[in-house]
Amino acid sequence: MTQDPLSAFENNIAPPLKIRVLDFWGRLGGGLPRIPLYTLLAAPLGVFILYAFSQGWFFPAPFPETWTTSAFERVLSDSRTLTSLRDSLMIAAAVSLLSLVIGFPAARALGLRQFRGRQAAWLLLYLPTVVPPLAIGMGLNILFLQIGLAGSLHGIVLAHLVPTLPYVTFTLAGAFARYDEAYEFQAWVLGAGAWRTLFTVTLPMIAPSLAVAALFAFLISWSQYLLTLLIGSGRVITLPVLLFSAASGGNPVTIAVLALVFLAPPALVIVATARHLHGGEIREQY
């Protein structure tokens, strides 16, 4: 029986051994550098955990001898921690919501429409990401002092919008660039008004991107130190501000506990939005 080369090729489904071996080493080689990388990233976290749950960990003991949650209890029962945690959460939530509300129309226009001055609009939106935050913060501080917003939560929320808006707008504009308005036309002709269409069609269609944009805004606002310090004038103490003052105070246990408290909410938010972080930024369209 003669075998033509094509069917021989088709029948031989498993790749030749040589390629498989190469593949194995290739993968291992790709994976190896990650181990020190991950260790490097996780090490501080491990040190924090060791400090936060230990009592009397002194040189030269390699690990703490007694474990306790008393440090956590102490820091978490401190009213300053709770106030700063509450303020940070409120500010980050308000900033996320506001930047979605403000960024949405801009993103829609930039993603869906071609108009004169579109490039200039992009550039203007980019600017806050390249201008040093110190310059923005100083300017805003002078302005807010004059109009009475300095030292208030409102003022800080407004100041945080400066770095969050570009990211929110870019994320949503990317979604709208691949969005088909005809879904909205369908809703209109079926009897839905403009608001109803926004809430029952447009927002669900781009929901994955909204989640990602909200995550960005939350994280940027949550870790904002400089703007909070400048605008808050020391009257509003958010968690990063508290953490910085603790860090200069020098008690490693307090620093470790505060750092872990600081890490928890963003970690929860990332877990909640993780399934939207890769893949399509808008829903599949039919």
Add this chain to the structure above:
Amino acid sequence: MTQVNITNLTKRYPNQPAPVLDNFSLFVENGEMVALLGPSGSGKSTLLKLITGIERPDTGDVQFDGVSILNLPPSKRGAVFMFQKSYLFPFLSVEENIGFGLKVKRTPRDEICREVGRMLELIGLPGIEKRKPSQLSGGEQQRVALARALVTHPKLLLLDEPLSSLDTEVRLGLQEAIRNIQQELKIATIFVTHDLGEAMAMSNRMAILLNGRVAALDQPNVLFHRPPCVESARFVGVNLFLSGEAANGWLDSAVGRVKIRDAKKAGRGVFAIRPEHIRLFKEPKENALPGVVQGCLYRGEYMEYQLALGGQTTRARLPLSAGMFAHGEPVFVQLPAENLFEVAG
């Protein structure tokens, strides 16, 4: 039951020299299906946008039962459309998609449920209420999109090439389904397509849209056999035009002298013939002009010959029983007088 009267609709986009729609008028009778046939860019889709209110016309009026709808928002007009893509909301189930139009009108839940069930029966897909659009085939998606449009009892149904992305078999099935449902519910319908066969099979009347205006409007069989002008004739498949001086029942054209039926016709005129009425012979015949076979295509139901006739090239469709003609063979092209008809130049 609605009569739709579109009068003198004009729409011009900025930065475009010619208007997309130019004094467009069309009347759609109660329960009638009008097919709108035209090349791309002829203004078909723009017309649908103007009727539904997604865009505003520069001038002209659209009336439903004698009342202008131009000042109503799209949600209050009662004109629904269906596109080439189904545009089913991907985050809603089939049931919720079909019920969308009823839900926004605050219809009670059990009534929505009943209507959705009735619609699924009508489109021939009972029992798929809970599925998501992603679990449906292309044809099923279009059926659901049709159900979603019809459940609101629209005054006017606008179909924008709803079948052009489907396989032939699915398309033929859906053509029939849409036609039956439309007649059962007696909804005035405008059907936009570029497929001549589809337009003829589905519509009561057919309009040919060229350069933003109606070039021809008539029943499909009339338009197919006697298109009124050269452009519309080309659109229904005619490609032989003889222009010349007519006198005493004869036409003197550049291609040759042929007999015509209208003995009273005198002066310049353009005459045309459908490709399936052209006959070929190896020997001279009455009303036959000498030509050469330039190409030959086997089309299954018929043979298609490309012919050089005078200075023109044209196509003839011959039944398979008419014998075979070889490439390069000189032939006599018979243009029967009863099949020659006059068109406006």
